[in-house]
Amino acid sequence: MCLPAATLALVATGISAVGTGIGAIQASNMANYRAKIEERNASIEREAANQEAQNTRDAALQHYRKVAQLKGQQIVGAASNGVVGSFGTAADTLADTDVLATEDAGRIYRQGEQRVRDHDIAAWNNQAQASADRTTASNSLVKGAFDFGSTVLGGAQQYSQLKQKYGAFRVEKLTPSARETITSYPGIF
8 A cells, every 4th residue: 555655646746846847848938939029029119110210201301392392483473473582572481481391390300209209119118028028937947946846845745754654665666767766865765
């Protein structure tokens, strides 16, 4: 009766310890996978920020071209009526066009900068999450090691109690590797 109960305790401990170790490795792998995804998302956000900056420059350039075209039309219109654009109402109209164009260009740049900033914030958030996931991966391995040790110690205690209750079993009936393990830890077995 002693050998089966003690053997079952050892087998159960081994299976439980292996399961704990596998669980820790799986948790670590999953956290590392999440970290890689977050790093990729951060990279995509940085690319989007760069594209947004280029889009802002393109929008401003298009705006300046439209303003130049409008000013050209204003100058031609004034000249066709015999008015010189360098003074009077024609000059005021051109100056007002410049002021409004400058305000519009400033708005284009501010909106573009805000969109770039939004992408930068998202990239930093993704990078921070990746760092947290890598920490989780490391911590899950450490926790797994402690849980593994706790399981082994609990199994050894259970085996020791069974050994005291039913007496020691004969080591010579075991396989050589099991015999070596048991004889090398006489305090436990």
